[in-house]
Amino acid sequence: MDFDNTAKIKFYSGETIPLELHKPRIVQKIHLAPIERRLKALEEGGFNTFRLNTQDVFLDMLTDSGTNAMSDMQLSAMMHADDAYAGSLSFTRMQKAVEEVLKKKYLLPVHQGRAAENIISKVYIKKKGDLIPMNYHFTTSLAHITQYGGRIVELLYDEAYKITSSHPFKGNMNIEKLEEVIKETGVENIPYIRMEASTNLIGGQPFSIANLRAVRKIADNYGLKIVLDASLLGENAYLVIQREPEFANSTMGEVIEAMTGLSDIVYFSARKLSSSRGGGICTNNSDIYHEIEAMIPLFEGFLTYGGMSVREIEAIAVGLYETLDEQIICQSPQFISYLVNNLVSLDIPVVTPAGVLGAHIDAMKFCEHIPQLQYPAGALAAALYMISGIRGMERGTLSNQRDEDGNEPVADMELVRLAVPRRVFTLSQIKYVIDRLTWLHENRKLIGGLKFVYEPPVLRFFMGGLEPVTDWPQQLLAKFKEDFGDSL
Numbered sequence: 001m002d003f004d005n006t007a008k009i010k011f012y013s014g015e016t017i018p019l020e021l022h023k024p025r026i027v028q029k030i031h032l033a034p035i036e037r038r039l040k041a042l043e044e045g046g047f048n049t050f051r052l053n054t055q056d057v058f059l060d061m062l063t064d065s066g067t068n069a070m071s072d073m074q075l076s077a078m079m080h081a082d083d084a085y086a087g088s089l090s091f092t093r094m095q096k097a098v099e100e101v102l103k104k105k106y107l108l109p110v111h112q113g114r115a116a117e118n119i120i121s122k123v124y125i126k127k128k129g130d131l132i133p134m135n136y137h138f139t140t141s142l143a144h145i146t147q148y149g150g151r152i153v154e155l156l157y158d159e160a161y162k163i164t165s166s167h168p169f170k171g172n173m174n175i176e177k178l179e180e181v182i183k184e185t186g187v188e189n190i191p192y193i194r195m196e197a198s199t200n201l202i203g204g205q206p207f208s209i210a211n212l213r214a215v216r217k218i219a220d221n222y223g224l225k226i227v228l229d230a231s232l233l234g235e236n237a238y239l240v241i242q243r244e245p246e247f248a249n250s251t252m253g254e255v256i257e258a259m260t261g262l263s264d265i266v267y268f269s270a271r272k273l274s275s276s277r278g279g280g281i282c283t284n285n286s287d288i289y290h291e292i293e294a295m296i297p298l299f300e301g302f303l304t305y306g307g308m309s310v311r312e313i314e315a316i317a318v319g320l321y322e323t324l325d326e327q328i329i330c331q332s333p334q335f336i337s338y339l340v341n342n343l344v345s346l347d348i349p350v351v352t353p354a355g356v357l358g359a360h361i362d363a364m365k366f367c368e369h370i371p372q373l374q375y376p377a378g379a380l381a382a383a384l385y386m387i388s389g390i391r392g393m394e395r396g397t398l399s400n401q402r403d404e405d406g407n408e409p410v411a412d413m414e415l416v417r418l419a420v421p422r423r424v425f426t427l428s429q430i431k432y433v434i435d436r437l438t439w440l441h442e443n444r445k446l447i448g449g450l451k452f453v454y455e456p457p458v459l460r461f462f463m464g465g466l467e468p469v470t471d472w473p474q475q476l477l478a479k480f481k482e483d484f485g486d487s488l
């Protein structure tokens with residue numbers, strides 16, 4: 001199967017490049033500080049890219065969360081927001097968008113995706129040891145489930161754990177294992193099944209509608225609910241159109257409806273789904289709505305704003321409709337596939353096939369000389385920032401939490417995620433990423449490990465402080481100077 005998403009608009013030259021189908025009308029200056037300053041910034045920020053300030057960052061590829069470009073339509077909608085604590089018309093518009101796009105009648109607003117995870121976990125995890133089967137965890141989903149005494153089991157097929165693959169749907173749930181787990185555990189100990197659209201931590205890999213249908217069938221057989229994390233729903237739907245023959249001629253709306261229609265509860269981070277801020281939980285089941293309802297005023301805010309400003313709510317409403325526009329949603333996956341395919345041709349280890357959200361560099365291979373407990377992905381993210389000003393995110397052992405006994409589980413994959421937020425970067429910036437990664441790959445032996453000097457007990461990767469185990473950053477800097485002279 002051909003996963004080159006760039007092929008839709010052909011160039012006479014034969015070159016396949018993704019063509020921007022938008023024009024920038026508001027732009028923001030970014031800064032490329034000298035390498036000496038970048039090393040200093042790393043030292044000040046505990047070699048943790050989360051702790052860098054954007055004045056020191058050139059290309060911010062940390063995440064797409066809250067950083068996708070907003071559209072002119074979203075910005076103008078924000079101007080006519082209806083300020084009201086209760087009964088705001090802005091909320092009515094968001095409700096309508098949820099009904100028309102996600103096809104769910106009831107909407108419970110929350111301030112962002114993890115707030116939905118907190119509330120769903122609190123309502124449905126009734127006792128210690130309750131098990132949530134899922135295709136794969138996301139950091140915040142795991143943290144909230146364990147906070148309420150729950151456990152998770154990840155049920156992917158083996159192919160999903162292979163960095164290099166041509167499988168179109170590495171985010172598929174392993175159906176055979178799901179049934180085994182349900183039989184072993186007992187339905188009474190399973191509050192729900194969680195499916196994550198475009199499984200974030202294994203490289204933004206989608207699941208197919210056929211797979212979700214199979215999960216639904218099992219859920220129905222055992223009377224279980226499906227909770228869909230729809231934070232990356234648009235991109236998953238786009239890849240379904242690209243890769244699942246049954247849907248090759250479907251619209252985004254039809255695919256989205258198929259996905260949400262198979263799920264009992266749909267929640268989302270609007271920071272990702274709709275290029276704005278905020279989030280929501282939605283369902284067509286009034287019992288579920290009432291089970292959750294009381295939590296919104298308790299943790300988020302009144303039921304017609306849920307901790308969001310009315311301006312954000314307006315932007316979400318428009319952003320949800322824009323999710324139906326393949327021309328908008330295709331931009332990020334096309335740029336990612338351009339980036340990934342170029343890295344593959346340069347023998348730079350990267351997760352394939354290209355998924356959504358970003359390119360995922362395989363740090364285990366890139367830095368095979370660094371042991372996992374010295375955080376190869378964290379070290380690679382720091383090194384890449386230092387030599388380029390590009391900020392990526394560690395998604396490996398450093399992002400894992402310690403278990404109950406304080407042991408540090410090593411991650412299945414050590415990835416550096418280079419996010420490509422929707423309609424933000426230009427092609428020359430992507431070429432710069434490829435260029436600097438090529439240089440770093442040739443000089444990879446100079447990169448060394450990291451160790452914690454400050455380790456927060458929960459979600460340690462956000463604010464944790466580390467330091468290099470040797471003087472490798474100075475050596476890397478010297479080599480950069482040798483090769484690039486006075487180039488930034």
Ligand code: F0G
Pocket residue numbers: 062063064065112113114115138140141196200229231232269270271272278279
């Ligand atoms: N689910 C998924 C699949 C996510 O990717 C995220 C956030 C959340 C839930 C939580 O949503 O941030 O609004 O509270 N992902 C961001 C990322 C943080 O960088 O991938 P949130």
